[in-house]
Amino acid sequence: MGPQPKPRTIAVGAAQVSPKKNPALLQPQQIHHGLPGMGSDIPRGKNAPPHLSPGQMLNGKFRIDKIIGSGGFGQIYKASDELARVSVAIKVVPAEHEPGRMILEQKLAHVSVAIKVVPADHEPGRMILEQKVLSLLRGTKYVPHLLASGMFNGLMYIVMEMLGKNLGELRRKRTDRKFSISTVLRIGLQAVAGLKAVHDVGYLHRDVKPSNIQYLNQNGGFRKERAYAGFRGTMRYVSVKVHDRKEQGPGDDLMSLLYTLIELGEGSLPWKQLNNPEEITQKKRITTFEDMCELFPSSIKSFYQHLKKLKYDQLPDYNLLTYYLQTALPSNMSNESPFDWEENPSISKSFEKSKEDESN
Structure with missing residues (x-):
């Protein structure tokens, strides 16, 4: 048996960015119907x-x-x-x-x-x-x-x-449509580090997938909180505060990341089948951490509780969040351990074949 491949770095990218000085561009209806x-x-x-x-x-x-x-x-x-x-x-x-x-x-x-x-x-x-x-x-x-x-x-x-490859597409290629908790936690460790880098230079991601980074202000601090902020993000993954049209802060990026990790590890989120925005918002309000996370270690609840306490202009304790993820990792796993898709190269080959078929 040959040496195990080293894991690929998880990148937090940006497909689009939203300029701070023209908030009208952030309105979903304008993005859909034209500027x-x-x-x-x-x-x-x-x-x-x-x-x-x-x-x-x-x-x-x-x-x-x-x-x-x-x-x-x-x-x-x-x-x-x-x-x-x-x-x-x-x-x-x-x-x-x-x-x-x-x-x-x-x-x-x-x-x-x-x-x-x-x-x-x-x-x-x-x-x-x-x-x-x-x-x-x-x-x-x-x-x-x-x-x-x-x-x-x-x-x-x-x-x-x-x-x-896109992690969502890789997940859907798996027979159980989810990753092992070990893989998800290690994705989380890299994603927290990536989001911290974005926040450190004064920007928000606002979608926790390659898109929509928003400027905070020219001095790297927080702009004045608006009473009403236009919706920005993906309905399934945004925090309740975003549903309520509250100003987004770094903690909302991390909450979207947590929802993403839960979906990757559990296979779905409790509101996956809902389409009505109000129903999705209400489902998020009433769903407990235990209802979302049957497979995750208990330390991830501390991750969730830390984010719930954050105000708009508070930075997350990235070291503490990293500690919660590391504590949850099985003792026989390290950052050098292969991800699930590296252990099963047939998934990657199937993925590549499907992409070739789509382009032909």
Whole structure:
């Protein structure tokens, strides 16, 4: 039996960022129907035709392979760095509405990356802020590395480190649709460290999956709490405070992380089958920790209770949260132990085959 593969680092990434100075952009209805000054019928993101074509060269360096993802505004492509001979990912958005506002071109090291492209008329401020956040977090272990950024044929793009598989999709490939508690706890340890890095530079994640990081303020402190804050996040994972339209703080990021870990370890959340926002909110209010967590060690309840006590402008005790996760780990497990999907490579192969079938 050969040596066990070392576990892959869990990255807390950002597919979109939300500028602080235009809170109107945070309203879900505007994101869905279009931004001010834009027709609601303008296709963008996954609804727009591909901005780049297979084989196309971007700025003479990156050869486009295929589109691998899209969201409300941008598209993400797998590409090859022709100089370094590695795979990259490129994120693009169209940029016509701010022709003079170009992202600073950066010359960085060559590694495996991803490229995001977005038309600049589709909320260019988000792309610019995302590039800024990734620059601030450069060198952080748990955040995708920013490798380059610039303009190409009216498209704003950023080139990022190519990340691994989506944990949600890997979970759904498992027969019991969940991971072992050991794997979930170790995911949690890395995710807490990643979120701390984001919070330390003055930003919130606000979705605890690659999307929507929000600026707190220019001094790294907390802006004045609003009496009413627009909804931002994914209904299944946000805290009750977000449902109540309260201002989000770092503790809400961690509560979303906890809900994510519970789903990964238990297989589902008690409100999974609900679609009505009010019903989901009420279910979260009345569900006890014990109702959510049948399989998790008791120390994770302390994790939950710590988050419940936090006010908007209070930082979590990251060391304490890390301690609760480490205490819950089985004694025969360490950070070097393989994750569930590394122990069962057939899952990864099945995942890759399904992705190939989808793209053909």
